[in-house]
Amino acid sequence: MSAPILLAHPGHFFAAGRTRKNKASRMKYEELPRSALIKLLQDYDAERAEAGKDGIVLNYSGRAAPWQIVRQVKPRMCELNKRASVGGAAEEVANELWDGENLAAMVTLYKYRGQVDLVLTDPPYNTGEDFRYNDKWDKDPNDPDMGELVAKDDGSRHSKWLRFMTPRLWMMREMLKPGGVIAICIDHRELYRLGMLMDEIFHEENRLGIINWQKTTPKNQSSKLSLTTEYVLVYAKSAELAKTGLVERSALADARFGNIDNDPLSDWKQGDLTGKGASKNANYAIQSPFTGDFHHPGERHWANKRSAMKKWLEEWDVSYEDMDIGDKRGKALALKGWGAANATQRKALLKRAADVAGKRLDKGAWPYLYWGVDGQQKPVRKVYKALVRQGGVPTTFWLEDDEAPPAIDGVSWLRTLSGRSRDGIEELDAVVGKGHNFETVKPLRLIKKIIQIWCRKDGIVLDPFAGSGTTGHAVLELNQEQDANRRFVLIEQGNDAKGDNYAKTLTADRVKRVITGKWKSGDREPLGGGFRYFTLKREKVDATAVNALAREEMMDLLLVSYWDRNDKAKSYLKRLPVGEHKHLFAVNTRNEGFFLVWTAPDQPSALTRTVFKEIVQEAKAAGLAGRYHVYASLAPYTGNDIEFYKIPDKVLEHIGFNARADAFNNDGGTDAD
Structure with missing residues (x-):
């Protein structure tokens, strides 16, 4: 059985096909004109269809469909x-x-x-x-x-x-x-x-x-x-x-990788063999084949399984065994034979291990667990760049x-x-x-x-x-x-x-x-x-508001509103310094000039032949391409290389304002069809 669909309208609550409404809301609906009731039902049908896609619509006091709200907002x-x-x-x-x-x-x-x-x-x-x-x-x-x-x-x-x-x-x-x-x-x-x-x-x-x-x-x-x-x-x-x-x-992270031992796998960097916190079973010591010293993880613990640690140690061509060294940390991984040997024997055992491990060091392409570049350091591990993700989301x-x-x-x-x-x-x-x-x-x-x-x-x-x-x-x-x-x-x-x-x-x-x-x-x-x-x-955009703008205000609006349907990703204009030109006010990314034939709301705004000659001279002086984008109220003069934008119609269109449909100015609630 599908989840119930919840939809809300002012004074109305719909749940799984059932309707409940109080007397006050019923009176409100009776007072609504026919067109408003039809619109309400259309919105309900649209919302119900939308809800059907996801199975539920969030219900809360005063809820209205978002598109109903947005269409009331004016630019x-x-x-x-x-x-x-x-x-x-x-x-x-x-x-x-x-x-x-x-x-x-x-x-x-x-x-x-x-x-x-x-x-x-x-x-x-x-x-x-x-x-x-x-x-x-x-x-x-x-x-x-x-x-x-x-x-x-x-x-x-x-x-x-x-x-x-x-x-x-x-x-x-x-x-x-x-x-x-x-x-x-x-x-x-x-x-x-x-x-x-x-x-x-x-x-x-x-x-x-x-x-x-x-x-x-x-x-x-x-x-x-x-x-x-x-x-x-x-x-x-x-x-x-x-x-x-x-x-x-980052470049800094990449810079930490190198390959001083000519490892065929890839560049690598030094990494830690330990993890945070102590562990009862992973606090044991491991013995260096170079120095004979026993190293333990301190207040941390070995981050890998004991079997893996032993395998990596023995890749230095020496054998290891479990040994209780009396440190109350569990059995250590010691050189094989270390526990039964006396002092003289241990010295000889260490010399043989150091000679073998030294030859392995000189050979290059060191094992995953290594003892520093000279074999005299604490145990660390390799982190291979080829095995590290070049990036990702966790x-x-x-x-x-x-x-x-x-x-x-x-x-x-x-x-x-x-x-x-x-x-x-x-x-x-x-x-x-x-x-x-x-x-x-x-x-x-x-x-x-x-x-x-x-x-x-x-x-x-x-x-x-x-x-x-x-x-x-x-x-x-x-x-x-x-x-x-x-x-x-x-x-x-x-x-x-x-x-x-x-x-x-x-x-x-x-x-x-x-x-x-x-x-x-x-x-x-x-x-x-x-x-x-x-x-x-605070002023809303409409034809009257646009026609009342002073020149600099008009330029501001054009800079904000302009976009090129053929080049939306780069449809912004570069404004030129105010006062340097009579008509030229901006340039697009293709080095084409934009011209405004507008001095004040009460002054003529017409693209005449004389005005176009002035525009051509300004474009030539600025080294612009031979296509002219001109904003004006009228265009008695036209040409193939002129892109004319009528004020205010084209300006309103740039910002999505359709004077006929007026999607942003639909107050609703009337009986007009």
Whole structure:
């Protein structure tokens, strides 16, 4: 028997085909116009069909289908803040940092829909200290206020968090490429609810794995478990199309390998033969054939079976036997005959063993267990580069930096591999100084590892909850380490206790400092790069708003909205310095000029023959290719080498605004057909 399907609508609860409604909800439905009732039934049918794919839909108070919410959100006007942007004209176009509410920002960033390789984000946790909710969003998701902090004792705190996250997750999915991946950080408070919501929106079959990362060392807490882990839920838009990459080893890790003994297997490095902690059965001593000294693992234990240890010892062309040497550690592995020999015999036995082992040392290609390059050291082992995975994603705790199984499902990452929460704070302190009031910052190692695995080297990473800017920092650092050119889009709206909007004072400040190398803790090597800083405005985009823009405002909007359907991956424009040209304002990646015939809302905006001659001269002086992209209200003059973009129609189209269908401005609730 299949699991029951749960669906929710305002005042309505459906379960396994049964309907229950109260008198108040019945009165509300009776008051609805015919078109609204039809739409409600259509949404119910669509939701039921969607639920049938996964068997269950999460039900909570005030639930609405995410697409119903998203379609009410209107794209906003924006402003390019040139003073807050970083880098030269060529560097700043690659990345974007948006100051504004993230749902509206994602709707506005229409050109990135279906273009993002990885959504990597750390949303507010429902702790009573981090999460804000605006009750007005229940009716109008366009309200820009972040709302009030949701207290720990708020009885509706979980449903508010779900109502907040649902449309945002839906939009994050819309932003992904068909093979794109989302990795979302969470702690235990909302783990299960988020998992069910992700299963619903992305579907269970697209769940790639759950990363369990050790954020701190265990603490002694007598009354409860020590909370040492947090989680990253990883889903694909389509698991069949998504690719899970390998974590590349660093150049430093590769440099540790060599082959001084000409081992035919491969280059190797020194490794430890012991494991953590004592063991009753693996604390015995082993005797060196070179010095006769007995070596034991100290407060640790031999990490391999006794039979394997004996086999490796005897590969030095000497024989071993079990012997009680009186150290209360169990029988040692001693040179054969050592126990029955007197002092003179032992001296002769050791000389023979040293001669044989010395010849084996001189021969090269030493055994797996060896005694240092001169035979005079403690026993160690070889770690062969050919047998070490070149990278991978772990299925359980990694033992070393180089040991990484290639599959992912339920995944655990040790803090030594993914960093600690404290590392994140210390990294932020070093870059921007103390006093930022951030108490939870994800470590760079964790974020970099996720980016390495799920974003190609020329891909786009979107972080809709950018916070302190760790994602931007990680992208820039990886780009330098791997000679990559990943791009980031960060969105942040948050205020500290003083009402300071820290998108500029913290997020942008951190990314700027790592780009320039001007850290608070002292100068570092600059990572290079840049970003454009945009502020999302309260005004909604429509034809009237576009036609009312001043020239620089119009240029800002064109820079944000433009995309090339034939070259979506590189459809950004490089803005040219304002004031140098009358019409030319930007250049694309093919060195083609973009021209704006617009001085002010009340001035003529027409591409005439005279204006085109001016455009040709500007393009020639700038050394641009012979194709002209021109924005104007009218185009009395046309030509084969002119790409004309009509204002406001083409501008609205660039940001996904269809004036006829108006998908973002459907208020519903009317009887009009």
